[in-house]
Amino acid sequence: MIWLDTIVQGLLLGGLYALFAAGLSLVFGIMRLVNLAHGDLIVLAAFIVLVVVEATGLNPFLSALIAAPALFAFGWALQWFVFNRVLGKDILPPLLVTFGLSIALQNGMLEVFSADSQRIPAGPLESASVDLGAVTVGIMPLLTFASAVAVIFALNQIFYRTALGRAFRATSDDPVTASLMGINPRSVFAMATGLAMVIVTIAALYLGMRSNFDPSIGPARLIFAFEAVIIGGLGSLWGTLVGGAIIGVAQTVGAQINPEWQILAGHLAFLAVLLVRPRGLFPRAVD
Amino acid sequence: MLETHSLTASYGQFKALFGIDLTIGAGECVAIIGANGAGKSTLMRSISGVLKNAPGMVVHKGTPIGDLPADAVLQRGIAMVPEGRKLFPSLSVEENLLIGGQIRRGDGRWTLETVYDLFPILKERRLSPATALSGGQQQMVAIGRALMSNPELLLCDEISLGLAPVVIRDIYAALPRIRETGAAVVIVEQDITRALAVADRVYCLMEGRVTLTGPTASITRDAVHAAYFGDAA
Amino acid sequence: MQVTVTTRTRASTVAGFVALGLIALGLILPAFASRSLIQDLFFILTMLTLAQLWNLIAGYGGMVSVGQQAFVGIGAYAMFAGVILWGWDPVPAILLGGVAAFLLAIPMAFFAFRLQGAYFAIGTWVIAEVTRLVIAQWKTLGGGTGTSLPREATSDIIGVATIAELFGLRDAAARDVLAYWLALALAVGTMAAIYALLRSRNGLALTALRDNDNAARSVGVDAGRLKWLVFLAAAAMTGLVGALIYMQTARISPDAAFSVTSWTAYVIFIVVIGGIGRLEGPIVGVLVFWGLQTAFSDYGSWYLLALGLIAIAVMLFAPRGLWGLFASRTGIALFPVQRRLVTSGLVTGQPNTQREEVT
Ligand SMILES: Nc1ncnc2c1ncn2[C@@H]1O[C@H](COP(=O)(O)OP(=O)(O)OP(=O)(O)O)[C@@H](O)[C@H]1O
């Protein structure tokens, strides 16, 4: 029974990791940019949601709704003014710029918000749970998982049902030819990063409500996100959900054996998948 | 309608075009011929904005556009069918067409229906991934995609490349119907006979320079041969 | 008309003599320098070596690792293990650090090379994290909190007594001198080796590899094997440096030894500021970094925030770094690795253009 419980908790935890991963995967899929500051941006978004909660007294969900447009604009501007200038054939400049951004963000947040652990207050939701017979699961993990499914579903709809999604896919295939179709790849990239920041806001909302966070935890979130993306297969959004779930289950199972092994077990699961399926579980056919 | 003035282009250190002067009148059909590596595609890329030039090197209706990016050039009504078709593999046939019409100028003639009318086979294959089609069908998608923006000038870079003669004939059969809309067409061709048959005027390029130009009627095979291969005979 | 291919320039000849002079000066420096200068130089030399090594794999080889802390950490821990568990003298134990880093680099390369392009970076980071987490379980070496080198071990390191006698120093200062000499040897050795590699046919292939795998193959070099070799060699050297740094510090913990900030972020910063993909870059970068560090490190996170922003600004506005700016103004290359055609003893073309049109 304890193992069933552990696995269910792990699966649900995977929802959080899938949320971390979706933004990373979106941006990589469209412009082959790996944003090393992704984890720090999640933490930044968590702080911003917290600030809105504290300033307005609204509940966290509404606060995230208020923060999301601001973070969209931030992502758009970051892409337009910074990342667009370094994207190109050489992968080094964008990597180094995002790495610099990661260091700058961590330390900027340290100055502004201090090193203290924070938490977004979620009231009674924090401890609420439902009894599913065999296992009892928290409402918060359930909500997280449901949000991850919803986010990935919505992203797929955008990708395959809208003109914006068409432009995303065309630009991802071939930015030069896309520009011959009247698409400005730079503004498509900016839209994509803006959208990724909206997902980051959702991820940050749950990160902040479920556990303590502080300015230093970004890189670890980046790594979880990255592992979920690679396990799932580059470019596969549903794959990131599976990837997240695998990391989540590995972590909870590892923690069940020895609490110190939680993080390590997740990494080892990732390496195991990389060993047997280097292109991930659901690699995209064309690339 | 469109002119280039001493247009030059280079790839890094390598100079591909040395001062090209070209004019294209409204509704005209102009052929550009030349051997492999003569610079034909480079010329097309310069006009369409894929390659950036000094503003005055390309002038459209009196406005210098040499430095505009490709998306802005398209907005001015200049569309291109790029060499090698360059369909989007992640998009279906219909999505490829739709993306070409993402920027529609006015309510011109070309819509999904009229493109399907022009190339009926595409309607049957509309939901297939674009790259699952045969070469000729892919070329039709590429032409349809460019038409969807209702261009006033259509640049076609080697639309017969690698296709069987019957297929080429089908594709060229669409040309008169495209010209009916009043659009000017530039055809880049290696097949001289075909180019001379459809075009009003011809430019022949060799190693980045125009070596021969004039109305098709006034051009002899020998002159073309000389301009093409550079023997001064 | 006689045409030869050379990589030498007037500046490089001068630089060669200056370098020899500096090495000689560096060797005798402890005779009259203050202890704090020796300590500063130790810091500069070790960071310079780390930066040169990262520049080799990332700047020349195109393998952007953000997991170099793994090699520093494992090297340091191997040295500690040699001293504490097996009673080695710390100096020979440094070699253990190189071996350990080399061994770790094999699985790291095996996994990370499976990841394309930019994901390689995070892949190396994951392995570094795994290593840190595993080492933190090593209870005999202090687990998560770390440990110190025992006093017996640090008090009679080979050579310290001689140095103390020679310069009339106390033991602690003599240890610094020893560490400094070792750092000097590592720095000079690393740079000489990298320079020699880059001037060889393999070096050409390595840069070709960064730009295009096929190009490298056409030079007739097995691209995959070359990448492996360079990555492993750089890892082993990084391990030696890590062991040396922690021999001097004499206290270790997983968080410090595997710190991504200290051993990768700083190193990347040095290379980026100085100029990536050129040997002069890290030299300029480390001096700038040392200056900033001495002047501003008291400002803590403000300082780090500024470092991050400076790195971004450099990538945006001067992607070839300070040395790149200088070189493009003056055409000077101290360590030229590009081949140029020399006609009848006259240098043709700009020193910076790799491929000249020969018409
Ligand atoms: N991306 C590029 N980088 C470097 N050189 C290029 C590039 N594209 C073309 N060139 C060179 O520019 C010259 C002109 O090329 P271009 O493609 O314009 O010729 P073309 O007339 O279209 O030939 P083809 O009939 O083969 O299509 C050629 O010598 C070619 O090698």
Ligand SMILES: [Mg+2]
């Ligand atoms: Mg061509």
